[in-house]
Amino acid sequence: MAAEHLPQSRATTSAVHEAIVRVVRPGCESEFESLIQKFFVDAAQHPGVAGAYLLRPFEGAASHEYGIVRSFNSAEDRDRFYTSDLYRRWSEAVAPLVEGEPKRQHLHGMEAFFPGNPAPPAWKMALLTWVGVDVAVYAFSTAVPAIVHLPAAVAFLLVNALVVATLTWILMPLLTKIFEGWLRPSGA
Numbered sequence: 093m094a095a096e097h098l099p100q101s102r103a104t105t106s107a108v109h110e111a112i113v114r115v116v117r118p119g120c121e122s123e124f125e126s127l128i129q130k131f132f133v134d135a136a137q138h139p140g141v142a143g144a145y146l147l148r149p150f151e152g153a154a155s156h157e158y159g160i161v162r163s164f165n166s167a168e169d170r171d172r173f174y175t176s177d178l179y180r181r182w183s184e185a186v187a188p189l190v191e192g193e194p195k196r197q198h199l200h201g202m203e204a205f206f207p208g209n210p211a212p213p214a215w216k217m218a219l220l221t222w223v224g225v226d227v228a229v230y231a232f233s234t235a236v237p238a239i240v241h242l243p244a245a246v247a248f249l250l251v252n253a254l255v256v257a258t259l260t261w262i263l264m265p266l267l268t269k270i271f272e273g274w275l276r277p278s279g280a
Contacts (some may be wrong), residue, residue, distance in 0.1 A: 107142055108163070108166060108167050108198070109164075109198070110161070110170065110196055110197065110198055111159060111160070111161050112159070112160040112161075112194045112195065112196050113157055113194065113195040114186075114190050115156050115157055115158075115190060115191040116191075117156070117189055117191055118156060120189040121148075121156075124158065124186065124190070125148070127185060127186055127189070128146060128186070129146075131185075131186075132144050132146070135173070135178065135182075138173055139172070140164050140165045140166060140169020140172060140173065141162075141163075141164060141165075141173060142164055144161065144163070145161040145162075146158065147159035147265065156191075216274070216275055217275075220264075220268070220271055221259075221264070223267065224259050224263040224264055225255065228254070228255040228258045231258075232250075232254045232255060233251050239251060
């Protein structure tokens with residue numbers, strides 16, 4: 093799945109994260125994406141909404157599952173959001189474009205990188221995240237010569253920012269796709 097970060101407000105340390113899976117009807121993908129982008133902009137104004145990410149199938153993939161990772165400042169903010177008129181209107185507008193009801197799962201820590209139900213075992217998530225971190229840290233700390241010549245504190249902060257961004261939007265979506273069969277064996 094390709095990941096797209098959409099409007100985000102401020103998050104707190106007690107943030108609550110949820111993964112939502114929607115199956116979009118074939119041929120309705122463009123309309124769904126257009127509606128959800130507008131919905132994310134509107135939802136960003138709702139009190140307690142801390143951000144959202146849209147995970148879409150790769151171009152040409154047979155899957156019609158779209159993932160949404162949504163963050164709230166608290167469980168109470170999440171509950172208010174899902175009972176709001178804004179969410180009710182969104183649900184009504186998108187109903188003709190999707191199959192079935194949304195599948196929602198509360199996320200803890202690394203599970204945000206691994207949408208799906210159930211989440212893979214913690215040791216598999218940790219191992220795959222470690223691989224992604226190793227690749228990103230190596231690439232940015234040694235393969236980019238300009239970083240090596242910066243003051244240590246600046247290089248440290250810059251490498252970490254690049255690693256986090258690369259993990260979030262490139263490596264973890266790619267690694268979870270490549271290792272999907274290992275993360276969730278077909279019998280699981």
